[in-house]
Amino acid sequence: MAEMGSKGVTAGKIASNVQKKLTRAQEKVLQKLGKADETKDEQFEQCVQNFNKQLTEGTRLQKDLRTYLASVKAMHEASKKLNECLQEVYEPDWPGRDEANKIAENNDLLWLDYHQKLVDQALLTMDTYLGQFPDIKSRIAKRGRKLVDYDSARHHYESLQTAKKKDEAKIAKPVSLLEKAAPQWCQGKLQAHLVAQTNLLRNQAEEELIKAQKVFEEMNVDLQEELPSLWNSRVGFYVNTFQSIAGLEENFHKEMSKLNQNLNDVLVSLEKQHGSNTFTVKAQPSDNAPAKGNKSPSPPPDGSPAATPEIRVNHEPEPPSSATAGASLPKSPSQLRKGPPVPPPPKHTPSKEVKQEQILSLFDDTFVPEISVTTPSQSSLPAVVVETFSATVNGTVEGGSGAGRLDLPPGFMFKVQAQHDYVATDTDELQLKAGDVVLVIPFQNPEEQDEGWLMGVKESDWNQHKELEKCRGVFPENFTERVQ
Template sequence: MAEMGSKGVTAGKIASNVQKKLTRAQEKVLQKLGKADETKDEQFEQCVQNFNKQLTEGTRLQKDLRTYLASVKAMHEASKKLNECLQEVYEPDWPGRDEANKIAENNDLLWLDYHQKLVDQALLTMDTYLGQFPDIKSRIAKRGRKLVDYDSARHHYESLQTAKKKDEAKIAKPVSLLEKAAPQWCQGKLQAHLVAQTNLLRNQAEEELIKAQKVFEEMNVDLQEELPSLWNSRVGFYVNTFQSIAGLEENFHKEMSKLNESLNDVLVSLEKQHGSNTFTVKAQPSDNAPAKGNKSPSPPPEGSPAATPEIRVNHEPEPPSSATAGASLPKSPSQPAEASEVAGGTQPAAGAQEPGETAASEAASSSLPAVVVETFSATVNGTVEGGSGAGRLDLPPGFMFKVQAQHDYVATDTDELQLKAGDVVLVIPFQNPEEQDEGWLMGVKESDWNQHKELEKCRGVFPENFTERVQ
């Protein structure tokens, strides 16, 4: 019997829920069609919009915080492997080995402590903050359903009130066949029965309305108080969260800085005891290989674009000789001082030995490889002066030197040269030196110059590290 009773209760509950869903669906359809009015609360709707915005912001913050923690963990692993590598290469007989190992251990502990404090003081707080949103969201949805029930009960009661007036008119003037066929003494009872039935339905509808209104208003009042309070709490939460992250990161970097300083002291001590074995980084020519995915070439040498440094075979600086000490450095063609020097007769006299010849003769008598010193041309009033390019009318004005493309270069702008490996480019100065970017040269392809002799149409900029100087 108990089992049968339980099944009956369950079936009755299911039927009641189905009836509620049907009633709500019918009410929403009537409201959309404009045949039934809908209770509106603009203040509450604004609170719901704020709630949804706050939930979206909090969810994003939680996601980004988890990403940040994953990055901290990845940096910890990378730092740990780097320190392990140092411990492996640090030989036992080297001084400071124990100190280096201790620093590596403290480094690992510092990363662990930083990650754990971020979890405790930021992530867990974030999870607690967001933990209240699902319940409130569920209550907002439930309040919406209860509002539909309230509107449905209200409309049902109003319809019965309207029908009551019609029934009263029918009772005053019977028109049904049953009433006409009934005896006179029975018509009064029928009228009384109709009145009682109408009053019963109206009373039931009124009770349902009062009940639905009470449930709705209780939920509505609670949410009206809770939602604004939750919305205002976001300011303090954001402040505390980001203050915690900033403080933890600041302390972490302070402690990490101390460990790095200690490690530097250990390495300085090692360097002093093995000073004769110090590895010296010598100056090397610029890398001619193009940087993959990076348009910016390697930085050019110091000085003006025309003053390309000499490339020495032994990569060692040559002591200044008496022949070259007095020679002035070549200047950019745009500098006015050079024009005055040319006008003042500073060019070498006939029969005088050129700086290049002096360097060549000295190199021949020395055991060191020969050092080639080149002087570059300068343009004064459109005339090629000085250097190997003097008097050569087949070269563009201001010609400085030649380079050959070692790699293909695809131009990405209208002022750039399109290069193929093997192309020879005649390098010329920029009209406005301030327009030259670091690592870029101005020139014209030799093939274009020989064919057109039109500098304005053929010249363009190109990355220096895609080429190699040939003259």
């Protein structure tokens, strides 16, 4: 019997819920058709919009924070693998092995600590913050259903009130055959029964209206207080979250910087004790233009020992050899990078050798020796001392400075011709084609001149514009050959 009773209660509850859903659906249809008015609350609707926006922003922040944590974990694993590799290649008899191992352990602990603090102080806080949204979202939806119930009860009660007079008119005179056939004393009882039944329906409708209104208003008042408060709390939450992340990241990088410095000191000590075994790397043919980092052009290899310079790993300058000092060429980091094809080897420029005619002209009284400005490449060749001489003929300087000639730029020193194409990699460089003639001029500030680079203006640009500021630029000397 108890089981049958419980089944009956469950069936009755299901039927009640189904009836409520049908009533709500009917009410919404009438409201959309304009046959029933709908209770509106613009202030609450704005609160709901803010709530949905806040939920979207919080969900995105939580997703991005999880991605950040995944990246930190991946970096930790990569750093750990790198340190393990160092420990494997570090020979037991090398100094600083124990220190390097200790640094690797501290590095691993630092990454673990950083990741855990991000979880505790950022991710868990974010999860707690978003944990309150599902309940509020459910209550907002329930409030909407209760509002429909309230409107439906209100409309039902209003319809009964409107039909009150019609019902009273029907009760005043019997209309049915039963009422007409009944005796006079029986007609009075029927009328009284109809009045009582109408009043009962009206009272039930009023009770349902009061109940629906009470349930709705209780939920509405609570949400009207919570939603604005939740909306305003987002500012403090965002501030605290990002402050925590920034502070943790700052401390992490400070501690990591100390470990990196300690590791660097260990490796420097190792390098000093094994300095005689410095590892050298022969420069590979460069596929790129001369490096612009320190204006050190990459010379094209010519197959000779001097054309394959060695780059020392420990960055210590290699002492020049007496046999190859005069033939060494500028070195460039670009030799280790790939890029456009390297031009074929240029010919030796006449400026690097003393011409026979110039030597013989020393015995002529009309020649006045004058030491010209040596180019960077000449200053880098300790085994060759190069001097150029100019002659004063009829008061005009020939073969020397062109400052006094109107058809040459101020400070003109000599001409060079491009032997290979050169693609400029910066705005202050000249774009050269094989065969271009360049008028070489001195740097305005000698300290700005880098080894292996010259300042000049293409002869065609100078003849056309005569504007030195717009046309001049730097170019690699080893891409050209001196012609004057």
